[in-house]
Amino acid sequence: MQNIDLICVGKLNASYFAAGVAEYQKRLGGFCNFRILELPEAAIADKNASDKQIGKALQKEGEAILRAVRKGAYLVALCVEGRQISSEELAALLEQRAGSGAGDLAFVIGSSHGLDEAVKRAADQKISLGRITLPHQLARLVLAEQLYRACTINAGMKYHK
Numbered sequence: 276m277q278n279i280d281l282i283c284v285g286k287l288n289a290s291y292f293a294a295g296v297a298e299y300q301k302r303l304g305g306f307c308n309f310r311i312l313e314l315p316e317a318a319i320a321d322k323n324a325s326d327k328q329i330g331k332a333l334q335k336e337g338e339a340i341l342r343a344v345r346k347g348a349y350l351v352a353l354c355v356e357g358r359q360i361s362s363e364e365l366a367a368l369l370e371q372r373a374g375s376g377a378g379d380l381a382f383v384i385g386s387s388h389g390l391d392e393a394v395k396r397a398a399d400q401k402i403s404l405g406r407i408t409l410p411h412q413l414a415r416l417v418l419a420e421q422l423y424r425a426c427t428i429n430a431g432m433k434y435h436k
Contacts, residue, residue: 277307277369277378279422282343283415284336284386285316292412299419306426311415314339316386329388337391340383348379350398353414354390357401366425368400382422384414 287293296311303309317332324332344350349372360368372378383394395401404417427434 333391352398357403366428
């Protein structure tokens with residue numbers, strides 16, 4: 276069974292997001308080994324942090340992200356400059372990776388400050404959930420739902436309309 280990891284910086288602190296993510300995590304269990312890895316957000320003491328302070332925090336988070344990726348996993352970074360893809364294209368990516376014999380995937384959602392450039396460079400693919408700005412907790416829910424939708428597309432189920 277394919278391993279799909281969702282690596283996130285920060286915790287889900289809103290119960291309604293947590294409930295939604297938990298539901299899709301449960302549903303995905305029928306299609307893949309899906310796990311969510313929550314990494315701590317690097318502390319930035321100053322509310323009006325400089326670009327340098329933010330850069331250091333992103334570097335620390337990026338190092339933790341790259342350590343968390345399974346060896347040989349296809350790394351997908353979610354970032355604003357990524358390519359927008361359809362549900363069908365996401366399904367094709369999952370299917371292509373599963374059929375390649377190296378099916379492990381890792382999707383990464385950074386902190387509220389984004390992702391370190393090292394993570395973006397290491398990524399095999401960068402995708403965007405759209406041109407709108409989403410809170411990171413909502414992005415996690417949307418991605419979990421889209422991964423479930425992609426799995427149902429590949430299984431020929433009627434969930435996807």
